[in-house]
Amino acid sequence: MMFAPAPFLLKDASVSQVMTQVCMALIPGIAAYSWLVGPAILIQLTIASLTALLAEALMLYLRDKPLALFLSDGSAVVTAWLIALTFPPLAPWWLVTTGTVFAIVFAKHIYGGLGQNPFNPAMVAFAVCIVAFPAQMSQWPNIGLEQSLVDQLNIILGLAPRVDALSGATPLDAMKTALKLGDGQVDIAHLLANQDIYGNFAGRGWEWVATGYLLGGLWLWQRKLITWHAPFAFLAALISLSGALWLYQPATFASPLFHLLSGGAMLGAFFIVTDPVSGCTTPRGKLIFGAGVGLLAYIIRVFGGYPDGVAFAILLMNLSAPVIDLLTQPKIFGLKAAGKGERR
Amino acid sequence: MLKQLFKFKGGVKPPTNKTQSTTLPIAGAPIPSRLVVPLHQSIGGTPRPVVQAGDTVLKGQLIGEADGWISAAVHAPTSGTVVDVGMYVQPHPSGLDAQCVVIEPDGRDQWIAHAPFDYAHATPDAVRHYLQQSGVVGLGGAVFPTHGKLTASKTVPMDELIINGAECEPFITCDDLLMRERAEDVVRGIGVFRDLLKPKKVLIGIEDNKPEAAAAMRAAVNALGEQFLVVQVPTLYPAGGAKQLIRVLTGKEVPASKRSTDLGVQCFNVATAYTAWCAIATGQPVISRLVTVSGNVQAPRNYEVLIGTPMGELLQLGQPHPDTDGIVMGGPMMGFLVPNDTVPVVKATNCLIAHSERLFPPKAPEMPCIRCGACGEACPHELQPFELYWNARARNFGKTQEFHIFDCIECGCCSFVCPSRIPLVQYFRFAKSEIWAREREKNAADEAKVRFEFKQYREEREKAEKAEKLAKAAAAQAAKKAAEAAAIAAVESPSETPAPAPTEATGNTPLPAVDPAQDAKKAAIAAAMARAKAQREAAQPKNTETLNADQARELADIEARRQQAGIVEARTAVPPPSDAATQKAE
Ligand code: SF4
Ligand code: SF4
Numbered sequence: 001m002m003f004a005p006a007p008f009l010l011k012d013a014s015v016s017q018v019m020t021q022v023c024m025a026l027i028p029g030i031a032a033y034s035w036l037v038g039p040a041i042l043i044q045l046t047i048a049s050l051t052a053l054l055a056e057a058l059m060l061y062l063r064d065k066p067l068a069l070f071l072s073d074g075s076a077v078v079t080a081w082l083i084a085l086t087f088p089p090l091a092p093w094w095l096v097t098t099g100t101v102f103a104i105v106f107a108k109h110i111y112g113g114l115g116q117n118p119f120n121p122a123m124v125a126f127a128v129c130i131v132a133f134p135a136q137m138s139q140w141p142n143i144g145l146e147q148s149l150v151d152q153l154n155i156i157l158g159l160a161p162r163v164d165a166l167s168g169a170t171p172l173d174a175m176k177t178a179l180k181l182g183d184g185q186v187d188i189a190h191l192l193a194n195q196d197i198y199g200n201f202a203g204r205g206w207e208w209v210a211t212g213y214l215l216g217g218l219w220l221w222q223r224k225l226i227t228w229h230a231p232f233a234f235l236a237a238l239i240s241l242s243g244a245l246w247l248y249q250p251a252t253f254a255s256p257l258f259h260l261l262s263g264g265a266m267l268g269a270f271f272i273v274t275d276p277v278s279g280c281t282t283p284r285g286k287l288i289f290g291a292g293v294g295l296l297a298y299i300i301r302v303f304g305g306y307p308d309g310v311a312f313a314i315l316l317m318n319l320s321a322p323v324i325d326l327l328t329q330p331k332i333f334g335l336k337a338a339g340k341g342e343r344r
Numbered sequence: 345m346l347k348q349l350f351k352f353k354g355g356v357k358p359p360t361n362k363t364q365s366t367t368l369p370i371a372g373a374p375i376p377s378r379l380v381v382p383l384h385q386s387i388g389g390t391p392r393p394v395v396q397a398g399d400t401v402l403k404g405q406l407i408g409e410a411d412g413w414i415s416a417a418v419h420a421p422t423s424g425t426v427v428d429v430g431m432y433v434q435p436h437p438s439g440l441d442a443q444c445v446v447i448e449p450d451g452r453d454q455w456i457a458h459a460p461f462d463y464a465h466a467t468p469d470a471v472r473h474y475l476q477q478s479g480v481v482g483l484g485g486a487v488f489p490t491h492g493k494l495t496a497s498k499t500v501p502m503d504e505l506i507i508n509g510a511e512c513e514p515f516i517t518c519d520d521l522l523m524r525e526r527a528e529d530v531v532r533g534i535g536v537f538r539d540l541l542k543p544k545k546v547l548i549g550i551e552d553n554k555p556e557a558a559a560a561m562r563a564a565v566n567a568l569g570e571q572f573l574v575v576q577v578p579t580l581y582p583a584g585g586a587k588q589l590i591r592v593l594t595g596k597e598v599p600a601s602k603r604s605t606d607l608g609v610q611c612f613n614v615a616t617a618y619t620a621w622c623a624i625a626t627g628q629p630v631i632s633r634l635v636t637v638s639g640n641v642q643a644p645r646n647y648e649v650l651i652g653t654p655m656g657e658l659l660q661l662g663q664p665h666p667d668t669d670g671i672v673m674g675g676p677m678m679g680f681l682v683p684n685d686t687v688p689v690v691k692a693t694n695c696l697i698a699h700s701e702r703l704f705p706p707k708a709p710e711m712p713c714i715r716c717g718a719c720g721e722a723c724p725h726e727l728q729p730f731e732l733y734w735n736a737r738a739r740n741f742g743k744t745q746e747f748h749i750f751d752c753i754e755c756g757c758c759s760f761v762c763p764s765r766i767p768l769v770q771y772f773r774f775a776k777s778e779i780w781a782r783e784r785e786k787n788a789a790d791e792a793k794v795r796f797e798f799k800q801y802r803e804e805r806e807k808a809e810k811a812e813k814l815a816k817a818a819a820a821q822a823a824k825k826a827a828e829a830a831a832i833a834a835v836e837s838p839s840e841t842p843a844p845a846p847t848e849a850t851g852n853t854p855l856p857a858v859d860p861a862q863d864a865k866k867a868a869i870a871a872a873m874a875r876a877k878a879q880r881e882a883a884q885p886k887n888t889e890t891l892n893a894d895q896a897r898e899l900a901d902i903e904a905r906r907q908q909a910g911i912v913e914a915r916t917a918v919p920p921p922s923d924a925a926t927q928k929a930e
Contacts, residue, residue, distance in 0.1 A: 005437070005770050007756035008676040008697075008704040009358045009514060013718070013763040015711050069709055115712035115764075227717070276715040281728070332748050333353070333587070333725040334599025 015114070018225060019074025025220045026081055026271065029212035036205040037089045037141050040152040044084040044096050047156075051097045052080035055104035063109065075114050079103050082122035082271060086264060086311070087129070090141050090155050095133060099125035119318045120278045126311040138307055140170050143205050171198060171206055172262040173307035179252060187251045210266040217270025226274040229286035234269045235260065237294025245302075253302070263301060264310035268293065272310070278318045284328035285321070292317045347547070347575050350595040352588045354724040355580040356757045358514050358677065360553060365517045365636050365644035370525055372648045373635075373661060375422050379447045379652030380432050380688040381407065386481040387488045388414030393445060399426045402456035404629055407445045410476055416489040417479045421631040421650035424449040435655065435673050435690055439683035447652065458627035468494075468540050471624075478623035479630040479691075484508055484519075484584075484613030485674065487692045490620060493610060494540040503608035504594050505543035507534050507617060509550040509557060510577060510584030513675025516695040518634035519614050521646045523550070523557035526618060527564035529625070533617030534572060536624060541610055545573065547593045548614075551583055552576040581677060582755040586611045588724055600751040615694075635689060637662035639672065639697030649689050656685030659696055670699035677756040711764035719758035719768060725751050729758035729768050736775035741782070744775045752776075 033041045056076040060067050083099050103121035111117045130137040147155075154160035175188070192198045220226045238259055245253040259265060264272075273279060273290050280289040293313045300309025384390040391408030395401060401420040408418035424447045431441035461474050472491035480490045496502045511519040523530060538546055548565075550558045555576075562574045577583050577592050587598050590609050598604045604611060619630045631651055638644040641662035649658055655671050672679045673693055681699060689696075697703075719729035727748055735743040749772060758768045 005767060006672075006674075006676065006678055006680055007358075007760050007769070008672060008679070008699070009760065010707065010765070011356065011358070011761050013761060014708060014765065015714060015763050018714070018716060018763050066709075069711070073711065075714075113712065115714045224721070225716075227721075276717055281715055281717050281720070281730070329728065329731075329747075330726060332599075332727055332751055333591075334597040334602070334751070335748075336597070 015073040015075065019078050021223060021225055022078050022220065022271065023074065023081060025216035025225075026085070026213070028215045029209055029267065030081075030085070032205075032209040032212040033085070033089070036143060036209060038147050038152055039149045040089040040141070040147075040156065041084065043149075043153055043156055044087065044089055044091070045081055047093055048080035048084040048096050048100050049077050051100040052076040052083075052104055055101050056109075059105060059109035059113070063113065065113070070114065073114060076104060076108075079108070079121045079125075082267070083125045085267060086122065086126050088137060088140050090152065091136055091139065092158050093156050095129060095136050099129045102128050115277055117277055118322075119315055120272055120275050123272060123311045123314045123318075127315055130306060130311075138170075138173065140173075170263060170307050171204070172301060175254060176302070176307070188254055189251070207261040210261040213266035213270055217266070217274075220270060220274075226270065227283070227286065229283050230273045230279060230290035231269040233287040233290030234273045234294040234297075235265075235290075237291040238265060238298055241295055241298045242302075259298065259301075263308035265297070268297070268310040268314065272314055278314075278321065280321045280324050280328070282325055282328045282330055284330070285324045288324050288328065289317050289321060292320070347573060347593075349575070349577060350592050352583075352591045352724050353726050354722045354757060355582065355588075356722050356760050357579070358581055358760060360579070361514045361638070361676075362517050362520070362553065365515070365638045365646060366520060368643075368645045370521050370634060370646045370648055371661075373650070373653060373658055375449045375451070375453060375650060376653045376657045377449075378427075378654065379421055379424075379449065379650060380444045380654065380686075381418060381421060381447065381652035382432070382434060382442055382444045382688065382690055383408040383418055384442050385418060385479075385487060385651070385691045386416045387486065388412065388416075388492075390443065391415055391418050393429050393443065395420075395426045395429065395445060397426055397428050400424070400450075401426060401447060402454055404456045404458055404631060406477075406629075410489075413476075414489055414492050415476075416481050416491075417477050417629065418445075419479055419629040419631050420445075420447055421652050422447065422449045423452055423454040433683050433687055435682045435687040435693065437680040444652075444688070455628075460627050461624045463536070463624050471536065471540060475620055475623065477629070480616065480620045480623055481630070481691050482613055483615035483619060483633055483691060483694070484586075485678075485692055485694060486586075487690075490612070490616055493612070494537060496541050496610075497605045497608075500606060500608045502541050502543040502605070502610065503545065504590075504610075505534075505538060505541055505546045506586075506590055506593055506609060506611040507537075507546065507548040507572075507614055508584060508586060508589050508611055509548055509554075509561065509614040510589050511554070512551055512579070512581045512584035513677050513679075513695075514581075515638045515697055516636050516675050517638075518636045518646050518694050520554045520557045522615055522618055522634055523554070524560045527557075527560040528568065529621045530614050530618045531561065531564040531568050531570060531572065532625070533619070533621030534612075535568070535570060536620055537610075537612055537617060538572075543610070546571070548572055548574045549577050549583075549589045549593050550574065551579045553579045581757065582724055582753070585724065585753055585755060587753070600748070630691065633689070633691060633693070635693055636695040637698075638695065640665050640668045640700040640703045641698045649693075651689060651691060653689045654686050655682060655689060655693075655696055658689060659685065659698060662696075662698065664698040665700065667700045667702060668698040669701070672697040672699050676704065677760070678754060707767075708765045710766050713762075713764055713766060716763060718761045718763060722757040722761045724755060724757060725753060727752060729772075732775070733766060733768050733771050736771040739778075741775055741779050744772075745779065749775055749779070 030041065030045070053071060053076055057067060057071060060070050080100055083103060084096060087096050087099060103125035107119055107121035107124035108114070108117050151160065179188075198204055217226070217231060221228060221231070239256040242253065242259040243256040246255050273293050280286045293310070296313035296316055297309040300306060300312050306312065383393060389411040392411050393407065394409050395407045400423075401407060402423045403420060405420045406417055407420050407426075410417050426445055427448050428446040430444065430446070432444040432446070434440060434442045463471065466474070472494055475491040475494070476489060481487045482490060509519055509523055511517070534546060534548070548561055550561065558574055558576050565572045565574060575593060577589070582588050583592060586604070590604060590611060591597055594609060596607045596609055598607055598609070615634065619633070623629060632648050633651065634646055635649045635658065636644070636646050637659060641659070641664045643661070643663050645662065647658065647661060655673070659671055670681045671685055673682050674680065674695055676697060679695070679697065713730050713733060715730055717730070720727070723729055731747045732744050732749055732752070735741075735747065736749075752772050754769050754772065756769050759766070762768060
C-alpha cells in the first residue's frame, strides 16, 4: 500500500486555479482597454499567450519537465497577458513575441522555472524591450480613431503603414514631454485641457482601463488571493509623493489622481507588486516592497528618461526583496511581545 | 455568563464529517479473539512487564508497572491467559515493533478484586500516585501521564484550568458522545483536577458545532454545583490543539520553549477527566476507551473498546465498504495510516477511519512553491511554512530552526491550503527527525569527548598529585634537614638566624609548587571546557555549503532517508515525544 501522508483532506486548490483567477481579475481592465483602442489588444493578448505557451513548452521539454502538468498551470499565460497589457497595443507582432520569449526563457526558466524567478518576467520583458526598441515601445495609438479588426491586424503584422495611427505617446509621456518643452512656462491645468489626450482625471479613456484593473484587484483581494499590504503601500507611497509635490507646485506636478490612473500604476499595484514569487512575502516586507516601488516609480516616471517607471521600480525592488523578507520575519505564536491575555 | 474569547491566527475549515457517527449512542465493542496490549502507551518510560507467557490474568490486573515518574501502569483489559510477551507491530507511522503483552481472553471477563479509592481522605500525592497506578493518561492523543501534569508550579500561580472538549478534527466524535452521555463523570473528574491544581478558574472549551455536548456539560456542572464555565468556541481547525484552545479561552500564547504552567495554565482532555474519575470512583484502571469508527464504513459509530483490540476487528463493527484500502488512526488532518489491521487499539486511539480513494482522493502531483503565502495565512503558529519548506528541501536544517520549525505542531493546515499540493508537513517531520538524529549523534560524540577529556584530566591530576606528593616529601625532608642544620647551627652559633634555611630548602618545590599544580589543573579544566564548547559549536547543524567527506556521506544518508520519506510516509519520523504530540488536545 502506498499512500500520501496526512493531511488526508485537502482544500480544493491548485496553481492553475490561482492563475485562472488572476486572469479573470484582469478582464474588466481588458474590456475597458479594448473598448478604448479596439480589438488590437485582444490580438496582442493572443499573440503573447501563444508565444508564451510555445516558449514554455520548449523550455519544459529542454529541462525534461512534465509538459502537461506545467503548461496547464497557467503561469505562462499570466505573464503573457501582463506583457501584452504593458506593451503598446499596436506594436508590431515581433515586439510582443520577443518580449514574451525573453520573459519565459530567460527571466523564468533559466532561473529554474515556476516559483524560482527573482524578477517579474513581464517586467523584465518590458525593460528589455524599452531599452532595445525604444521607438517601437513608445508608439501609442491616438485615442478615438475608428479602426477595424482587419486594419489593426494589418498594422500589427506589418502589412499596413503605421504612420497616422501611431503618432501618440502615453498621456503620462505626453505630459512629461510637454512640461519639458514648455521649460517651466507651461501650466498643467492648461495641458489637461487638451481633450484629445486627457479625460476627466488622467489620460482620456486610460483612466477607465486603470479603474478596470482596480476593480479586478479588489476582487482578488476579496478572494484572498492577494493581501492588502503591497497594493496599499504602493498606492499610498505614490499618492504621498505625488501629492506633496503637487501641493508644493500644482503648475508643474500632476495631481495624485492623475498619477494613480496613469501608466502602469493600477496594473502594477494589483497584479505585479503582488507577484509573490518575485516580491516580498512577509506582511511588513510587502509594505516596504510596495512603498519602495511606489516611490521609485514616481521618481522614474517624473524625473527619469522613460515614459513610465513602474517596471524599473519593480525590478529594483525585486532585487532587494529577499533581504527585506529576511529582515521582516514576523513574530510567531507565543513569541510576540506579551500578548493581550498575558499578565506577567 | 459571557466570556471574552480570543482568536488565534490562521486555521482552516475542512468539512467536519461528524454527524455520521453521532446518530447512534456509544456501544460496547465485544471482547476480541486476542488482545495485544503494548506496554509503552504513554509518553515517558516503558513500563516493565510483570507477567510472563502462561500466566493467567484477571481483568484489571497489573501487567506493566510504571518505570519512573513519567510513566503509567498498564493493566489486563479482560481475564484470560498471557500467551506471549514480545515484540509486535505498533499503531505508529514508523511501523516499528514494541513490547506487548498478548492475552487470550477466557470469555469470563472476570474482574480482579478492586474497590473505590478513598478520595476524600487522600493526600494530593496519594491521588497522583493512584492515577499513575491506574494508568490514567491524556486521551486527547498525546498520552502524557496525567499525574505528571497535576502538580501546580511553585512559582507561577495557576490561573486557568482548561478542559479540552473542542474536538476539532473532522470525523472524530468520541469526546462529543462522551460529553453527551457521561457528562457528570467528566465534571467530577474535572473536580479532581481542580482540587489538585487549585486554579482560579476552570474553563471547558467545546467547539460550537457540538451544542448537545455543551448543553449536557452545562447541565452536569449545574447539577453538581460547580463553578466551571462551559464555553463554546468557534469551530475552526485546530481550535482543539491545546495551545490554540488556551489562546482562545485565555488569550495566552504558549511558545514551544515554554510549558503552559509557566503561564499559569494547564489543559486536559475531557476523556482524561472521565477516566480519572472512573478510576477513583470504581477502582477500575484504564483498560478501555471510546473510539470513533467512521470513514468509508456503512455504520459509523462510537464504541467503548478494550485496549489491545486489533484495529481490523474493531473496524469490522462498522462494516467497511469493499473498496476500503487502509485504516487511518486519528483524524484526517493529523492521523496516519496504520501499518496493518492487526495493530491494537491503544490509549491514544481516538478514531479509526476506513480509508478509500473515494473518501480521500489521491493527491494531485506536487508543483513548485509559488510563494503565494497561503500556507503562512493558514498556520496557527504564524510560521512561514514555505520558508521552512525551502530550507528543509535544501537540507538547511539550521535555517529551519531559525524559522522555528519546532514550533510547528504538524496540524497540516499549510498542506491543506497549498495550491502547489506540496506535502509541507511531511517535509517538516523529515527536517525534525533529521535534526533529532544529528542531536543524538552529537550527544553520543559529546559523551565520548567528555569521557576522553575526563581521562586526560584524571591523568594530569594524578601526575600533579604525584608531583605534589614528591614535592611534599622533598619539602619535609628539606625541612627536616634544615631543622637539623638549624639546631646544629643554633648549638654552634646562636647568633645566626635560621630564617634563610627553609627558603633554601623550599627551592626544590614545596609551597609554591602546590599552586602551579592547581593552576595547571584549573587550566586543564578550562581548556577542556573551551575545547568542548568549540567542538559543540562546530557540531551545530550548519548550512551545506562547505562539505567534507564525512558530511557528504551523511548527506547521502539523509538523501536516502528523504527518498524513503517521500514514498512511505513518515518512516523517518519516529518522533520522540514531540511537541506536536504533546500539543494535541492535552
Ligand atoms: S501555500 Fe504552497 S505554494 Fe503557497 S507559499 Fe505555501 S508552500 Fe508555497
Ligand atoms: S503544520 Fe506546522 S507549519 Fe503547517 S500550519 Fe501547522 S503549525 Fe504551521
